[in-house]
Amino acid sequence: MLGNKCYRSRQSRTRISERIVRCVISVSDEQIPRAGTGSRPRSDTVSGPSVERLEHTAKALMFKSMSVNSWRSYHTAVFNNFRSAYSLNNNWPADQQHVVLFVAYCFEKGLSPKSIKSYISGLSYIHKYRGWYDISNIFVVKKMLEGCSRSRQTVDTRAPITRKVLTVIISQLGKVCYNDFERSLFNAMFTLAYFGLFRVSELVATATCSNQLQIADVRVTGDKHAILVTLRKHKTNQRGIPVTIRIPYEPESALCPVRSFTDYLAVRPHSVGPCFCHVDGRPVTRNQFASVLSKCLLSGQLNNHHIKTHSFRIGRATDLASEGIQPTAIKQMGRWSSEAYNAYIR
Known part of the structure; x- marks a missing residue:
């Protein structure tokens, strides 16, 4: 009985992790072109794995590139909720001005500089994956993150167990x-x-x-x-x-x-x-x-x-x-x- 519970628990964590990955990035037809679109003649028999299998492997490799906790921190829900709350368009790639406002929004909400940086890293990862511009290289965004760190220095209050x-x-x-x-x-x-x-x-x-x-x-x-x-x-x-x-x-x-x-x-x-x-x-x-x-x-x-x-x-x-x-x-x-x-x- 205990073994079955542990197995179900692992299955549940896997399903949650997969949902997170699908929310963060989705491998679409535009990102992985279908085979058979070139001018080379096609063979009637396929000696390798199917295109569907290759797409599945691509997703699995992307998932393995980071830990589950990293995928969680890269979730775009907070950014999407921010845009919805301020009636900003939800187009992708994200508007640079929206990113700038998002950093200011997070700071006003009292988030730590580390958390704000994590959100921006997640947005940057998605953009780079899809071949869009790199958010982390925007001069204004970099300087705002630096300003967050200087304005809100965090102190680790955890005491040692000596x-x-x-x-x-x-x-x-x-x-x-x-x-x-x-x-x-x-x-x-x-x-x-x-x-x-x-x-x-x-x-x-x-x-x-x-x-x-x-x-x-x-x-x-x-x-x-x-x-x-x-x-x-x-x-x-x-x-x-x-x-x-x-x-x-x-x-x-x-x-x-x-x-x-x-x-x-x-x-x-x-x-x-x-x-x-x-x-x-x-x-x-x-x-x-x-x-x-x-x-x-x-x-x-x-x-x-x-x-x-x-x-x-x-x-x-x-x-x-x-x-x-x-x-x-x-x-x-x-x-x-x-x-x-x-x-x-x-």
């Missing part, structure tokens, strides 16, 4: 969890999230991502000195090139990722699938992860307003920096592809 804070959180699990299994489960997840600098979407299922860690991709070394975690996909690696992360044993610490994970393995159901699951085999969700974290913060009398699921990653990066670990090493350990890791060090 080793000290993590110790308090783990100590509260016995009070907020229903049983010893749940306590062991969330102890392993929270500890691994911190020491492995994991994004929550890499560990558990989220509303937009089903690439959660599988039990087959985690193993404890024979000497029990480390955990080896293989990530098939992550935010900066959408091409599915596996990355193996080695998380060492912490012999002098009350917080040991190897010990907490082996304790969880001892009680985990013997089944394949997601690494972190409840006693009945149901996978842990992001909402459940966040809910237990929030209860632990409340029980431990910690400020829970600025501590989020990403705080494990922020806290570990902060602790490593305070220990004198080289920035290049922190960047590699956290799987950052840019200098963005600097913003995580508090």
